[in-house]
Every structure is written in C-alpha cells, then in structure tokens.
Amino acid sequence: MKTTKKYGKKIDLALSLWVKLSRAFTVVQQKAAEDIRKSGLTVPQFAVIECLGHLGELSIGELTKKQLVTGGNMTLVLDNLEKEGLIKRRRLQENRKIIKVSLTEKGKQKFLKTFLPHAKFISMLLSVLNETEQKTLANLLKKLGKTIQNKNI
Amino acid sequence: MKTTKKYGKKIDLALSLWVKLSRAFTVVQQKAAEDIRKSGLTVPQFAVIECLGHLGELSIGELTKKQLVTGGNMTLVLDNLEKEGLIKRRRLQENRKIIKVSLTEKGKQKFLKTFLPHAKFISMLLSVLNETEQKTLANLLKKLGKTIQNKNI
DNA sequence: TTTAAATTGTTTAAATTTAAACTAAATATA
DNA sequence: TATATTTAGTTTAAATTTAAACAATTTAAA
Numbered sequence: 001m002k003t004t005k006k007y008g009k010k011i012d013l014a015l016s017l018w019v020k021l022s023r024a025f026t027v028v029q030q031k032a033a034e035d036i037r038k039s040g041l042t043v044p045q046f047a048v049i050e051c052l053g054h055l056g057e058l059s060i061g062e063l064t065k066k067q068l069v070t071g072g073n074m075t076l077v078l079d080n081l082e083k084e085g086l087i088k089r090r091r092l093q094e095n096r097k098i099i100k101v102s103l104t105e106k107g108k109q110k111f112l113k114t115f116l117p118h119a120k121f122i123s124m125l126l127s128v129l130n131e132t133e134q135k136t137l138a139n140l141l142k143k144l145g146k147t148i149q150n151k152n153i
Numbered sequence: 154m155k156t157t158k159k160y161g162k163k164i165d166l167a168l169s170l171w172v173k174l175s176r177a178f179t180v181v182q183q184k185a186a187e188d189i190r191k192s193g194l195t196v197p198q199f200a201v202i203e204c205l206g207h208l209g210e211l212s213i214g215e216l217t218k219k220q221l222v223t224g225g226n227m228t229l230v231l232d233n234l235e236k237e238g239l240i241k242r243r244r245l246q247e248n249r250k251i252i253k254v255s256l257t258e259k260g261k262q263k264f265l266k267t268f269l270p271h272a273k274f275i276s277m278l279l280s281v282l283n284e285t286e287q288k289t290l291a292n293l294l295k296k297l298g299k300t301i302q303n304k305n306i
Numbered sequence: 307t308t309t310a311a312a313t314t315g316t317t318t319a320a321a322t323t324t325a326a327a328c329t330a331a332a333t334a335t336a
Numbered sequence: 337t338a339t340a341t342t343t344a345g346t347t348t349a350a351a352t353t354t355a356a357a358c359a360a361t362t363t364a365a366a
Contacts, residue, residue: 007272013284014276017291018181024298025178026221028171031301044322061344068179073323075346097331097344119160123167128300129293131166137293138170140286145177147281148184197352213315226353228316250314250361 028125035121039114044069044077046114049086049103053111057090057102086110181278188274192267197222197230199267202239202256206264210243210255239263 006012036046047067052058058066064074078101081087086107092098103111126134159165189199200220205211211219217227231254234240239260245251256264279287 007269010280010284011272011276013287013291014279015272017279017287017294018185018275020291020294020298021174021178021181023221024294024301025174027298027302028174030221032171042322059344064345068176068183070324071345072325072347076322079346095332095344099345116160119164119168122171123164125301126167126170126297127163128304129297131163133293133296134166134170136289137297138166138173140282140290140293141170141173141177143286144279144282144290145173145180148278149176149180151281195352214313217315223354224315225317225355229352248314248362252315 028122031125032118032122035118036114039110039118041110041114042077042080044073045081045086046118048074048077048081048101049107049111050115052087052101052103053108053115057100059092059098059100060089061098063101081107181275184278185271185275188271189267192263192271194263194267195230195233197226198234198239199271201227201230201234201254202260202264203268205240205254205256206261206268210253212245212251212253213242214251216254234260 007015033043036043039046041049044067048063051063051066060071060074060078063078064071067074069077078087078089082089084106085104087101088104090100090102092100129137160168186196189196192199194202197220201216204216204219213224213227213231216231217224220227222230231240231242235242237259238257240254241257243253243255245253282290
C-alpha cells in the first residue's frame with residue numbers, strides 16, 4: 001500500500017483499489033482467454049455457450065444484459081455460432097419481437113466437453129487464494145458490482 | 154452465494170469468484186470509460202497520459218507491460234497522442250532499439266486538467282465500500298493479480 | 307570477426323467491439 | 337382506428353485490438 005498521499009487519503013485508496021481490480025481482472029482474463037481458445041471458441045462465443053448451457057433458452061436481450069455487451073456484437077457472435085451449428089434462434093409466437101436462443105445438440109456436446117475443463121483451469125488459477133480469502137473477495141466484489149450497477153450515475 | 158454444488162465445492166467457489174470479479178470490473182470500467190470520454194481522450198490514451206504523468210519518461214516496452222496491451226496497439230495509441238501533440242518520442246542514444254516516451258507541455262496540462270476530476274469520480278464510484286472494505290479488497294486483489302502474473306501457466 | 311539469436315518497436319491484415327442508423331413489432335395515446 | 341412511441345434485434349461504418357510478419361538494433365556464440 002502506498003504511504004504517500006498524492007490526492008488525499010480517500011482518493012488514493014480508491015485509485016489504488018481500482019488499479020488492483022483492473023490488474024487482477026486483466027491477468028486472470030488473459031490466462032482464461034488462452035485456455036478458452038484451445039477449445040476452438042472465441043471468448044464471447046464461449047460465454048454464450050456457457051450461459052445457455054447453464055440457464056437454458058434465453059432471449060437475445062437477456063444474453064446481452066448478462067454479458068454487458070452491445071446488441072450488434074451479440075448478433076455477430078450468435079451468427080457465427082449459428083453457422084457452426086452450435087446454437088439456434090427461435091422467434092417467439094406470443095411476442096414476435098423476441099428471439100429465443102438455445103443450444104443445439106452439437107452445442108450441448110460442446111458445452112459438456114469444454115466447460116468443466118475450463119472451470120478446473122479457473123479453479124487452479126484462483127487457488128493462489130485459500131477458501132476463506134476467496135469467499136471474502138467474492139462477497140466484496142459482489143457488493144461493489146451490484147451496488148454500482150444499480151446506482152445511476 | 155450459491156448453495157448447490159454443481160462441479161464440487163472448490164470449483165464452484167472459484168467460478169463464483171471469477172464471475173463476480175468480471176462483473177465488478179466491467180461495471181466500474183464502463184462507468185470510468187464514460188467519464189474519461191468526456192475529456193476527449195480514449196481510455197487507452199488516458200491510461201498512457203496518466204502513466205507518463207505519474208511516472209515520467211518511459212520506454213514503449215515499459216508502457217505496454219504496465220498496461221498489458223500488445224505492442225501494435227501501443228504504437229497506434231502513441232501515434233494518435235503524438236498527432237495531438239500530447240506526447241513525444243525520443244530514441245535513446247545509448248541503446249538505439251529503445252524509444253522513450255514523455256508528455257509534452259500540452260500533455261502535462263492535459264494530465265493536470267483531467268486526472269484529478271477522474272480520480273474523484275472513481276473515488277465516488279467506489280465509495281459504496283467503506284475504507285476497511287476497500288483496504289481488504291485491495292489487498293486480496295493485489296495478492297491475486299501479483300501471484301498469477303508471476304506464475305507461469 | 308561473423309553469424310545467429312534475442313530484443314524493441316512498427317506494419318499489416320483480420321477479428322472484435324462499439325455506436326448510430328435502421329427495420330419490424332408491440333404498446334400507448336389521441 | 338390511426339398515429340406516435342417504445343422495444344427488440346440487425347446492419348453498417350468506424351474504431352479498437354490482436355497476432356503475425358517484419359525491420360532495426362543489440363547481444364551472444366561460433
């Protein structure tokens with residue numbers, strides 16, 4: 001922790017936290033991305049497969065909200081997954097504005113084959129923190145993420 | 154916290170932590186990016202200005218390491234900052250492979266004008282956690298980031 | 307010394323991402 | 337009903353980012 005006050009105690013602490021949050025995320029993200037690419041999927045493709053694999057059929061809007069990406073981007077990711085036969089789109093008859101997305105049989109196989117190994121990789125990576133530390137960290141991050149997201153600034 | 158074991162306690166905990174880390178980072182990052190764009194700089198441009206403003210003259214390699222971006226990308230960011238007259242490049246005579254980058258007078262003014270308001274914004278954003286929580290979080294994130302980065306996987 | 311290897315930074319092409327304009331469908335309002 | 341607004345998703349153009357090939361310089365090894 002820095003001991004010199006550059007901009008005042010409160011600001012210095014927040015900046016230091018933000019730097020460490022960025023660094024920790026980026027480091028994990030880059031290792032995770034390397035691991036994901038081995039499966040032949042891009043990171044956003046993997047994220048969609050994972051989301052559908054765990055939560056079942058979702059609308060495109062729900063997917064973009066879950067992953068905090070823009071709609072145009074999601075369209076492209078889904079197009080590519082559709083071309084590979086991993087997902088399918090289905091227009092809702094009750095509300096024809098909405099398109100539901102789900103895994104095909106091939107997509108389910110891909111999910112089953114790729115997710116657990118990647119989960120183990122992440123677990124191995126994060127094992128530099130013990131169980132208690134991981135729980136504490138997760139709780140603080142949850143509070144940070146949830147509160148800021150719900151806050152309209 | 155999830156109570157159902159999907160992949161075993163250890164893996165579930167790590168996955169849950171990774172999701173929360175991503176979410177917290179992304180949420181803060183998107184708010185921070187919005188704030189930075191008001192200054193007329195892109196996020197990576199701002200990061201370079203900040204780095205040079207705080208650390209003084211750095212080589213291009215040092216900048217890419219600090220920001221965990223690829224070299225090609227840094228070249229473009231520096232080109233654009235140079236066009237705007239905010240930074241300057243200087244080839245080292247002792248080692249002509251190395252190019253040192255520093256802020257111009259205009260760049261220093263930009264740094265002084267933009268950094269503190271942004272720092273205050275970040276501080277306000279992170280104030281959803283109290284001082285103790287911020288310190289705990291920063292320490293855990295530091296441990297996570299440093300250890301994984303030094304670990305060769 | 308001279309060649310080979312490593313380091314530093316740039317260029318290029320391709321992939322990714324965003325923002326804004328757009329289409330289509332549903333809902334609200336006059 | 338008819339028009340306007342909102343919502344859901346797509347298209348497009350531009351910006352960003354990466355990875356790989358490249359050039360220049362330095363260092364190491366034969």
